[in-house]
Amino acid sequence: MVYRDGFIDQVSEGYEGVAAREREALPEEYAGKTLLQIFIRRFVRHKLAMAGLVVLVVLYSLAILTPWITPYEFDEIDLYNMYSPPSAQHWFGTDELGRDTLTRVLYGGRISLMVGTVVAILSSTIGTLIGMIAGYYGKWVDNLLMRFVDLMLSLPLLPLLIVVAAIKGPGLGGIIIILGLLTWTSVARLVRGSFLSIREEDYVQAARALGASDWRIIVRHILPNAMAPIIVSTTLMVGIAILIESVLSYLGFGIQPPTPSWGNMLHKAKITMTQYPWLTYFPGLMIVLTVLCFNFVGDGLRDALDPRQTLYRRYT
Amino acid sequence: MAVKSQGTNQVLLKVENLKKHFPIKKGIIRKTVGYVYAVDGVSFEIERGEILGLVGESGCGKSTTARLILRLIEATQGRVIFDGIDVLGCARETLRHLRRNMQVIFQDPYASLNPRMTVGSIVEEPLLIHQVGDSTWRKKNVKELLETVGLNPEHTNRYPHEFSGGQRQRIGVARALALKPQFIVCDEPVSALDVSVQAQILNLLDDLQDEFNLTYLFIAHDLSVVRHISDRVAVMYLGKIVEIADSLKLYEAPAHPYTQALLAAVPIPDPAKERQRSRFVLEGDVPSPINPPSGCHFHPRCSRMSDICTQEEPPLESWGDSEGHLVACWHPGVGPEMA
Numbered sequence: 001m002v003y004r005d006g007f008i009d010q011v012s013e014g015y016e017g018v019a020a021r022e023r024e025a026l027p028e029e030y031a032g033k034t035l036l037q038i039f040i041r042r043f044v045r046h047k048l049a050m051a052g053l054v055v056l057v058v059l060y061s062l063a064i065l066t067p068w069i070t071p072y073e074f075d076e077i078d079l080y081n082m083y084s085p086p087s088a089q090h091w092f093g094t095d096e097l098g099r100d101t102l103t104r105v106l107y108g109g110r111i112s113l114m115v116g117t118v119v120a121i122l123s124s125t126i127g128t129l130i131g132m133i134a135g136y137y138g139k140w141v142d143n144l145l146m147r148f149v150d151l152m153l154s155l156p157l158l159p160l161l162i163v164v165a166a167i168k169g170p171g172l173g174g175i176i177i178i179l180g181l182l183t184w185t186s187v188a189r190l191v192r193g194s195f196l197s198i199r200e201e202d203y204v205q206a207a208r209a210l211g212a213s214d215w216r217i218i219v220r221h222i223l224p225n226a227m228a229p230i231i232v233s234t235t236l237m238v239g240i241a242i243l244i245e246s247v248l249s250y251l252g253f254g255i256q257p258p259t260p261s262w263g264n265m266l267h268k269a270k271i272t273m274t275q276y277p278w279l280t281y282f283p284g285l286m287i288v289l290t291v292l293c294f295n296f297v298g299d300g301l302r303d304a305l306d307p308r309q310t311l312y313r314r315y316t
Numbered sequence: 317m318a319v320k321s322q323g324t325n326q327v328l329l330k331v332e333n334l335k336k337h338f339p340i341k342k343g344i345i346r347k348t349v350g351y352v353y354a355v356d357g358v359s360f361e362i363e364r365g366e367i368l369g370l371v372g373e374s375g376c377g378k379s380t381t382a383r384l385i386l387r388l389i390e391a392t393q394g395r396v397i398f399d400g401i402d403v404l405g406c407a408r409e410t411l412r413h414l415r416r417n418m419q420v421i422f423q424d425p426y427a428s429l430n431p432r433m434t435v436g437s438i439v440e441e442p443l444l445i446h447q448v449g450d451s452t453w454r455k456k457n458v459k460e461l462l463e464t465v466g467l468n469p470e471h472t473n474r475y476p477h478e479f480s481g482g483q484r485q486r487i488g489v490a491r492a493l494a495l496k497p498q499f500i501v502c503d504e505p506v507s508a509l510d511v512s513v514q515a516q517i518l519n520l521l522d523d524l525q526d527e528f529n530l531t532y533l534f535i536a537h538d539l540s541v542v543r544h545i546s547d548r549v550a551v552m553y554l555g556k557i558v559e560i561a562d563s564l565k566l567y568e569a570p571a572h573p574y575t576q577a578l579l580a581a582v583p584i585p586d587p588a589k590e591r592q593r594s595r596f597v598l599e600g601d602v603p604s605p606i607n608p609p610s611g612c613h614f615h616p617r618c619s620r621m622s623d624i625c626t627q628e629e630p631p632l633e634s635w636g637d638s639e640g641h642l643v644a645c646w647h648p649g650v651g652p653e654m655a
Contacts, residue, residue: 202428206491209386210442211415220441224432 042304049300052293059290063110072100074107075258083276093278095268105282108260112242112290115176115261119241122180124234127187128223134188135195136218146192149185157182158247165253175254179241187233194226201225228305232298239294246287262287328499328531329362329385334394336380340606353605354380356555357394359632364498367525367532369546369563371539371578373602377555378535379423382501385533386420387411398499416446419492421521423504425484429476435462435487436472442494461490465520482513489520499531506541518545539582543567548640551575554605554613557632561641571635571648574598574614612646620647 044050062069078098086093092101134145164178198204199222207217242262248254249263250270257264262283269279335358337351355377362368372378384391387403396403398414406414422428429438439458443449449457459469465486476484485505492500502521506514522545524530536542542549543563550560551574559572570576577598584590600617603609609616615625624646635643 202422202424203430205383205388206420206422206428206488207430207441208388209415209418209420210445210491210495211412212441212445216445220433221430225430 039304043300046300046303048296049303052296052300055289055293056297059109059293060113062106063113066106066110070100070103070106072103074104074260075099076103083272083279085276086278092282093276095265095279096272101265101279101282104260104265105262105286108262108265108283109286109290111172111255111259111261112245112263112287115172115179115245115255116238116242116290116294118176119179119183119245120234120237122176123184123237123241124187124230126180127184128191128230130184131188131191131193132195132218132223135192136199136214136222138196142192145188149188152182152185155182157244161244161248162251162253165248172255172259175245175248179244183237183241183244187230187237190229190233191226194229195222198222198225228302231305232302235294235298235301239291239298242287242290242294326364327361328364328366328399329533330395330397331361331381331385332359332395332397334358334381334384334396335392336377336384336389337392350606353555353608355384356605356608358552358555358557360550360557360560362499362531362533364531365525365529366548367534367546369542369549370533370535370552371537371542371549372552374537375602375605376552377605378537378552379503381552382420382503382533382535386418386501412446416495417498418501419495419497419499420501420503421485421488421492421505424508425481425488426476426508428488429484431476434473434475435467435479438476438487439472439490439494442491446495448495457494458490461494462487464493464524465490480513481509482516485509485513485517486520489517489524493524493528496528497530499533502532502534504535504537507536507538514541521545539567539578551578554602554608556613556644557642558614558644559642560632562638565636565638565641569636569650571641571643571650572614572645573618573620573647576650612644614645620645622646 076099078094081090081094081098082096084090084094084098090100090102092105094100095104130145130149134142161178161182165175199217204217204221207221212220245254245261246263246266249261250267252264252267254263255261257268265283266280269276269283273280334355335353336355337353339348340350340352341347342349358377358381360368370378370381380389383389384394385396385398385403387396391404394404398418401410401414403411403414403418433441436455436458439461440454443454443457448454455472458472462469462471467483467486467490476487479487488505505521506517509517518541521532521534525532532545534542534545546563548560549563549566550557551566551572552558553574559566559570559575561570566575567579570579581598598617603613603616609626611627612618612625612630615621618625628646630644630646632642632644635641635648
């Protein structure tokens with residue numbers, strides 16, 4: 001070691017000078033940027049995620065504006081124009097009752113996007129709350145909650161959904177609640193894991209040493225640092241929820257006609273698929289496109305929010 | 317940098333027979349199959365305004381001792397008395413009050429600051445938790461604190477990632493100072509910093525100690541750092557204190573063979589002298605704290621080992637002519653290693 005007795009006198013240029021000198025050595029790219037600015041910069045660099053985001057913005061805008069932009073009503077029957085292929089009047093063709101497929105795809109998108117978004121938020125909220133409590137308090141609380149998660153995970157999702165839907169009777173609200181209550185487990189595990197590791201961090205220990213309450217530590221210190229995986233999984237969950245909803249509707253247990261959803265449109269179209277295939281193309285393509293975009297955006301968010309992974313990728 | 321006694325020989329912190337045994341659990345039913353004897357009967361006192369250095373190799377229980385004193389983890393056994401109050405046995409409210417007077421500075425300045433909080437809110441948080449002053453007063457106070465530790469008071473809206481290691485450690489110091497505590501545990505505050513920055517932080521801690529009449533428990537594994545700042549030094553080995561003495565005394569005439577070995581390992585900055593001196597190298601590794609050696613924990617690596625060392629644990633007893641020089645060894649004394 002360089003310093004021994006009297007080194008205080010040797011190195012006494014004052015704190016200000018040192019602070020100024022240390023500042024110069026900072027990584028240039030991030031100097032003077034807020035966390036949000038860094039995050040946006042990283043996300044914009046991710047091309048697929050940006051493309052996905054643009055498509056999703058368009059889809060959400062269309063969903064919101066649907067009632068004002070569609071040329072027909074979703075239940076407007078035109079028996080002279082049954083099964084007409086795509087044309088200038090009906091871009092996506094018409095179905096077995098002569099209803100405009102474009103209109104129905106747009107209305108279906110409204111339903112699917114709403115189900116997906118609300119279910120994702122609901123299940124992330126439940127999962128975060130449960131994972132948070134399990135991870136922070138640990139011990140028997142953790143054990144109890146995680147065994148409950150194991151139980152939930154071992155339930156066969158699809159038959160259960162069908163049974164519940166059959167008992168409760170299908171409806172938009174019912175489906176959202178059922179899906180929300182059955183899909184929170186993966187988020188709960190994720191959040192629990194983050195909490196278990198973050199609660200041992202020095203800044204959490206420092207907060208405890210300051211006398212901060214459990215609530216304050218959870219909300220101010222641990223949760224903000226555990227947000228990244230939660231945001232990513234919520235995004236991915238929208239896609240998953242849209243898929244499950246279409247499966248349910250396809251099987252006839254989800255959204256009921258005449259209200260269109262991508263799933264029940266496919267359900268109807270499958271009977272006549274060989275003769276009138278365009279009826280399956282459009283709702284099917286929309287499902288694939290939407291879920292794909294959510295997955296791209298999820299990936300982009302993961303890269304932008306988790307700098308360690310990005311660094312790892314860049315330097316290996 | 318010698319003794320800083322100002323005539324008030326009042327004990328601020330008293331640690332008695334402090335123990336922490338971490339259980340090792342195995343199998344599905346989580347049966348306890350053994351213990352890690354991380355801290356195994358540590359006792360010492362710190363007077364008001366004093367700096368006690370605590371040194372030892374990695375894994376000897378220094379940081380665990382710090383966390384036990386602050387009650388960040390619960391002790392297995394023992395007592396910690398701070399200013400007449402039993403820290404380990406007190407109620408939640410009392411503990412909350414105690415926390416205003418005991419603070420901590422951590423080793424790693426990159427891990428000890430919440431990356432999602434601005435510097436202003438990090439330093440303000442202690443005041444907020446203990447509801448000190450109103451919002452305007454707190455804002456003003458935060459700026460003063462940043463100035464006290466040598467940072468630009470205008471930087472309250474910046475995030476920790478915008479600062480260097482040394483600057484971050486200053487932020488940690490400002491946070492620890494916010495509540496005007498009497499006692500600060502410095503858990504290796506400079507070990508993670510560059511040597512030049514180490515000196516700056518040490519000077520800062522030293523100045524603050526004078527200015528606010530603080531008491532430190534200063535933990536380090538670097539003997540030269542501890543020598544520089546401490547009034548007294550305690551040496552830890554495998555969960556126990558093996559020697560405790562005034563700083564000068566310990567460095568001039570260490571009595572425990574382990575202390576002597578540690579001191580012999582400190583390099584001398586003069587290459588000529590460094591080449592000349594006889595080297596005394598400690599053999600072997602630190603034994604596992606899961607299954608510590610019988611008797612004196614140091615006996616497997618000790619050159620003075622005799623039968624009694626393997627059978628009975630040496631008590632921490634007064635040694636030599638100077639007051640307060642305690643050694644836990646069956647064969648204490650200035651050995652040939654120091655020549």
